[in-house]
Amino acid sequence: MTQIAFIGGGNMATSIIGGLIREGAVSPDLIHVSDPGAEQRERLTRDFGIVTHESNLDAISSATVVILAVKPQMMKAVLEPLQATLNTRQPLLISVAAGISLPTLKEWSGCTAVVRAMPNTPALTGFGATGLFASEEVSLDQRNLTDTLLGATGLAMWVQTEAEIDAVTALSGSGPAYYFLLMESMIDAGIKLGLSEETARRLTLQTALGAGKMASSSDVAPDELRRRVTSPGGTTEQAIATFEGAHLRDIVKAAMDAAARRAAELSDELGNG
Numbered sequence: 001m002t003q004i005a006f007i008g009g010g011n012m013a014t015s016i017i018g019g020l021i022r023e024g025a026v027s028p029d030l031i032h033v034s035d036p037g038a039e040q041r042e043r044l045t046r047d048f049g050i051v052t053h054e055s056n057l058d059a060i061s062s063a064t065v066v067i068l069a070v071k072p073q074m075m076k077a078v079l080e081p082l083q084a085t086l087n088t089r090q091p092l093l094i095s096v097a098a099g100i101s102l103p104t105l106k107e108w109s110g111c112t113a114v115v116r117a118m119p120n121t122p123a124l125t126g127f128g129a130t131g132l133f134a135s136e137e138v139s140l141d142q143r144n145l146t147d148t149l150l151g152a153t154g155l156a157m158w159v160q161t162e163a164e165i166d167a168v169t170a171l172s173g174s175g176p177a178y179y180f181l182l183m184e185s186m187i188d189a190g191i192k193l194g195l196s197e198e199t200a201r202r203l204t205l206q207t208a209l210g211a212g213k214m215a216s217s218s219d220v221a222p223d224e225l226r227r228r229v230t231s232p233g234g235t236t237e238q239a240i241a242t243f244e245g246a247h248l249r250d251i252v253k254a255a256m257d258a259a260a261r262r263a264a265e266l267s268d269e270l271g272n273g
């Protein structure tokens, strides 16, 4: 059986682990996580029944798949003491870190079969979205294993070039935060229009869920679904005109450009050392 080690047990690792266990994709005793935080480790054991370690070396000692889920800025320091073991054992290495390139990951880890994955936190619910890109040394079996693991947390898609991972980061990696910001804004505006906090929150969340479900389960494109809500001379028309007048599309484009640019910057900042 495949033993999986997560290095770093924070937000993204927790979401993937939760998704894997929720779907029954991996038995909890085959998931090992290392994290320096005692509270973090206790939470992971309590919530998921997985095996936790303070030492990263202990976590990877029998793993066939090692998932790197630490901040990009920590990656070099985390991999340095693991390099000899990883180089000898050659597990499939999957990094979820933004902006750390495959050549850099290979150099720092001593692994050849390396996958860059860009997941998102809705993985926890089974509705994650992940972009994947593999080094050429990744075998078909390892690709299939990657598909099985990340596919258990939602949609998993291979992209054609490594550069696309920065675009995926700007779109679906960071994307949940964009929707959460819109939700926050709608709740605040609903309260200002006279609703109670609870009413504004529950109606906002249900509307987000309904719109997401409708758009993803329908063959009808989002622009047509939007038109179907927008009665001529009605209320939605006024709201949409306000969004368009404030150049919402340009704002979204600028925001995603900034996120993708930051991913590339991280690669430049962290990749040379």
Ligand SMILES: NC(=O)C1=CN([C@@H]2O[C@H](COP(=O)(O)OP(=O)(O)OC[C@H]3O[C@@H](n4cnc5c(N)ncnc54)[C@H](OP(=O)(O)O)[C@@H]3O)[C@@H](O)[C@H]2O)C=CC1
Binding pocket: 007, 008, 009, 010, 011, 012, 013, 034, 035, 036, 037, 040, 056, 068, 069, 070, 071, 072, 074, 078, 096, 097, 098, 118, 119, 120, 121, 173, 174
């Ligand atoms: N959050 C997200 O939505 C997404 C994140 N990612 C990527 O996932 C990675 C992790 O991000 P995220 O989960 O948000 O960050 P978190 O800070 O929540 O998780 C990182 C975890 O790693 C721990 N850690 C720190 N140092 C070490 C070490 N030496 N060895 C092992 N673990 C260590 C941290 O502990 P402590 O807190 O005590 O320092 C923390 O618990 C990043 O590279 C990010 O780019 C990718 C897609 C989406």
Ligand SMILES: O=C(O)[C@@H]1CCC=N1
Binding pocket: 098, 169, 173, 174
């Ligand atoms: O903000 C970040 O850098 C990470 C990567 C994508 C989502 N969170």
